[in-house]
Amino acid sequence: MYAIQTQNTVKKYKNGVQALNGINISVKTGEIFSLLGQNGAGKSTLIKILTTYLKPTSGKVIMFDQDIHNQTDVVRSTIACVAQQTSIDTHLSLEENMMFQSRLYKIPKAKAKEKIEELIRDFELEQYRNYPVSSYSGGVKRRLDIALNMMSNPKILFLDEPTVGMDIQSRMRMWDMLLKIRDHFGTTIFLTTHYLEEADQLSDTICIMKDGKDVIQGTPLQLRSLIHQDSLQIQFLTQNEVQECLPLFQQLFVGRSVFARNKSIIVNIQNSHSDMEKAMNFLLKNHIPCQSIQIIQPTLEDVFLRLTTKKEQEVKKENECLGNITQKY
Numbered sequence: 001m002y003a004i005q006t007q008n009t010v011k012k013y014k015n016g017v018q019a020l021n022g023i024n025i026s027v028k029t030g031e032i033f034s035l036l037g038q039n040g041a042g043k044s045t046l047i048k049i050l051t052t053y054l055k056p057t058s059g060k061v062i063m064f065d066q067d068i069h070n071q072t073d074v075v076r077s078t079i080a081c082v083a084q085q086t087s088i089d090t091h092l093s094l095e096e097n098m099m100f101q102s103r104l105y106k107i108p109k110a111k112a113k114e115k116i117e118e119l120i121r122d123f124e125l126e127q128y129r130n131y132p133v134s135s136y137s138g139g140v141k142r143r144l145d146i147a148l149n150m151m152s153n154p155k156i157l158f159l160d161e162p163t164v165g166m167d168i169q170s171r172m173r174m175w176d177m178l179l180k181i182r183d184h185f186g187t188t189i190f191l192t193t194h195y196l197e198e199a200d201q202l203s204d205t206i207c208i209m210k211d212g213k214d215v216i217q218g219t220p221l222q223l224r225s226l227i228h229q230d231s232l233q234i235q236f237l238t239q240n241e242v243q244e245c246l247p248l249f250q251q252l253f254v255g256r257s258v259f260a261r262n263k264s265i266i267v268n269i270q271n272s273h274s275d276m277e278k279a280m281n282f283l284l285k286n287h288i289p290c291q292s293i294q295i296i297q298p299t300l301e302d303v304f305l306r307l308t309t310k311k312e313q314e315v316k317k318e319n320e321c322l323g324n325i326t327q328k329y
């Protein structure tokens, strides 16, 4: 069963910007669904429509088999949305915030107390129970905000970039929390992220969008398998060296996808033996020092870059080849 389906959903703002351009997505009940896209791709607009904050210009949005715009009150009572700005009252403690939330949702006091204990225990938040939320770090505040939003037992939890600006330890704690929400509470999670590694680790399904449209949707494994090609990774000591050498490699492998990633240049290879030889000869001939050259497997970042930097016609062609993956969803 699907928790959410959009059908040719279009959103045109009053200033003429068409933020959504006929997007089709399908989110299965009980899964973690990640939406990826470059800045301005339309992710926030889609979340605002799914949470009934905005109305689409045309197209349908179905949530648990109901068209959401005939049922906004019902939808609002079954979802929760955690925006980038935390909604938790920082002057109150976690417990006070939760009690306040329970009154908003008209949860009887005894039931609310039970729920508070369950959430604090499940998310291991005992130490944050009694002190004002203002005394905690940004990462902890975000986890408390999510716990607070679970008070109403939502069927779908929307999260707009839940780990933005967090260090890796805080991000991993957040991932644990989201997995618990899916596994213990059966809640469907719909999140947006710019971190490809996060989408790869967490998601059951990933959708990459571009210019207000879905480009592709599938499991992390399916998306990675789209690129059968391995890549050549030429690693340098500094990013400056990468920037200097990038145009040279783009000329050497003209017509191929050649891009920089951290301190490396990545080249999509056609023939591993001859491409490796070509790159090594070029480096030796021009006395360019490098740390290593190796053949690497595709990552989600490769898929993302490839799909979001392609021209529309190429994407269409790729989608035709990959029809059996996208049409499964």
Ligand SMILES: Nc1ncnc2c1ncn2[C@@H]1O[C@H](COP(=O)(O)OP(=O)(O)OP(=O)(O)O)[C@@H](O)[C@H]1O
Binding pocket: 013, 014, 015, 017, 018, 019, 037, 038, 039, 040, 041, 042, 043, 044, 045, 046
């Ligand atoms: N209220 C608005 N009025 C007019 N145009 C808007 C409005 N909100 C967003 N847009 C435009 O719609 C397009 C999509 O924006 P949106 O914020 O949905 O993208 P996004 O993928 O969430 O981007 P980001 O990753 O930067 O948050 C952009 O061109 C943006 O400028």
